[in-house]
Amino acid sequence: MKKVNIILFGIGNVGSTLINQLLSAKEQWEKNSGISVSIPVIANSTKALFNAEGISKNWQKDFEKSAENYNLEDILDFTKANDLEHLIAIDATASKEFVEIYIRLIQNGFNLVAANKVANTLSSDFYKEIRKELDYHGKHFFYETNVGAGLPIVQTIQGLYQSGEKVTKIRGVFSGSLSFIFNTFSENKENFSDVLEKAGKLGYTEPDAREDLSGNDVGRKLLILARELELNKEFQEVKIQSLIPEKLNGKTSAEEFQKRIGELDEIFTKHKTEQEQGNVLRYIGEIEVASASLEAKLISEPKNTALGQIKGADNIFEIYTESYGDQPLVIQGAGAGAAVTARGIAGDVLKLSQRLN
Numbered sequence: 001m002k003k004v005n006i007i008l009f010g011i012g013n014v015g016s017t018l019i020n021q022l023l024s025a026k027e028q029w030e031k032n033s034g035i036s037v038s039i040p041v042i043a044n045s046t047k048a049l050f051n052a053e054g055i056s057k058n059w060q061k062d063f064e065k066s067a068e069n070y071n072l073e074d075i076l077d078f079t080k081a082n083d084l085e086h087l088i089a090i091d092a093t094a095s096k097e098f099v100e101i102y103i104r105l106i107q108n109g110f111n112l113v114a115a116n117k118v119a120n121t122l123s124s125d126f127y128k129e130i131r132k133e134l135d136y137h138g139k140h141f142f143y144e145t146n147v148g149a150g151l152p153i154v155q156t157i158q159g160l161y162q163s164g165e166k167v168t169k170i171r172g173v174f175s176g177s178l179s180f181i182f183n184t185f186s187e188n189k190e191n192f193s194d195v196l197e198k199a200g201k202l203g204y205t206e207p208d209a210r211e212d213l214s215g216n217d218v219g220r221k222l223l224i225l226a227r228e229l230e231l232n233k234e235f236q237e238v239k240i241q242s243l244i245p246e247k248l249n250g251k252t253s254a255e256e257f258q259k260r261i262g263e264l265d266e267i268f269t270k271h272k273t274e275q276e277q278g279n280v281l282r283y284i285g286e287i288e289v290a291s292a293s294l295e296a297k298l299i300s301e302p303k304n305t306a307l308g309q310i311k312g313a314d315n316i317f318e319i320y321t322e323s324y325g326d327q328p329l330v331i332q333g334a335g336a337g338a339a340v341t342a343r344g345i346a347g348d349v350l351k352l353s354q355r356l357n
């Protein structure tokens with residue numbers, strides 16, 4: 001039996017769901033894959049719970065009772081002192097600062113799995129540096145949930161590209177929140193601001209909905225996929241259409257924006273009524289490989305197309321390649337949510353574990 005040790009950073013929505021999924025699947029993994037997963041360290045931004053034998057189903061109570069202030073050195077010392085092998089650090093934070101320790105983790109024998117998109121969307125120099133360190137130390141880095149949450153997007157693009165297939169275009173709805181907003185607004189006779197509020201109440205948008213409306217999250221996902229195709233791009237080169245009117249941009253406080261969201265109604269009603277009959281609004285991401293162009297934008301799409309028919313908060317990805325011709329490979333489904341994201345991370349952990357000798 002191969003024993004794999006997980007050091008989990010981030011025990012919020014996704015991280016806590018992941019712990020429960022891994023503990024529940026433990027016997028099945030042992031029986032079917034010969035892999036025994038142990039979670040000796042879990043941490044939030046300030047405290048960590050250490051247990052060399054691995055945490056138990058009572059981890060939440062144990063964390064409240066016994067978690068202690070920590071820094072990275074404490075974790076490195078603990079893994080060394082307890083001879084923990086086959087180390088996998090999971091980044092289930094949304095932290096910009098946390099990625100600064102990736103290189104040190106790799107240098108200290110850790111493999112990485114990330115739900116956090118930051119590391120793959122910083123400068124291409126940093127992107128290459130991580131991969132250089134991974135190669136040098138013989139370590140692995142999986143990040144399937146960076147795009148499409150639990151949907152198998154990254155592995156599909158990697159598989160096509162590495163097998164020599166020429167990917168020509170990727171186009172789709174990459175954001176669960178913008179999917180819900182435009183699917184609902186296109187279908188119902190509701191004001192845009194009411195739909196936006198509903199999306200907030202359902203937990204689809206960030207506390208400040210401008211994070212979603214800025215299109216930056218779609219831009220980051222485009223960059224991650226483009227880099228899989230070895231397009232050497234920076235975030236600033238992604239053309240992103242922001243849906244926030246200038247008068248409500250960053251200079252306005254989140255509270256003031258919230259009070260004034262009614263001002264969005266006229267703009268989006270105009271977009272809706274000016275469309276051709278039978279069309280719907282969609283906020284899409286598009287990569288044109290030949291011209292190396294990456295674009296996030298609001299479009300009007302016939303309702304009877306693959307993009308036009310999506311519902312709820314679904315994501316959809318159309319992958320055009322030389323062999324698939326005009327009929328793209330299409331992947332569609334829930335592109336957000338703690339359960340599907342945690343399952344995607346668990347899938348990464350399993351695949352990574354199978355590669356460890």
Ligand SMILES: NC(=O)c1ccc[n+]([C@@H]2O[C@H](COP(=O)([O-])OP(=O)(O)OC[C@H]3O[C@@H](n4cnc5c(N)ncnc54)[C@H](OP(=O)(O)O)[C@@H]3O)[C@@H](O)[C@H]2O)c1
Pocket residue numbers: 009010011012013014015043044045046091092093094095097098115116117145146149335336337338341
């Ligand atoms: N939810 C989804 O549908 C989805 C889909 C795909 C990807 N993701 C990604 O998954 C990640 C986690 O999302 P979430 O919804 O679980 O976030 P969350 O509920 O806000 O949880 C974040 C966790 O990270 C911890 N944290 C923050 N900075 C840290 C640091 N420097 N070191 C260690 N821990 C730190 C937080 O601890 P404190 O409480 O101490 O701050 C908290 O436990 C994000 O990157 C998100 O983009 C989410």
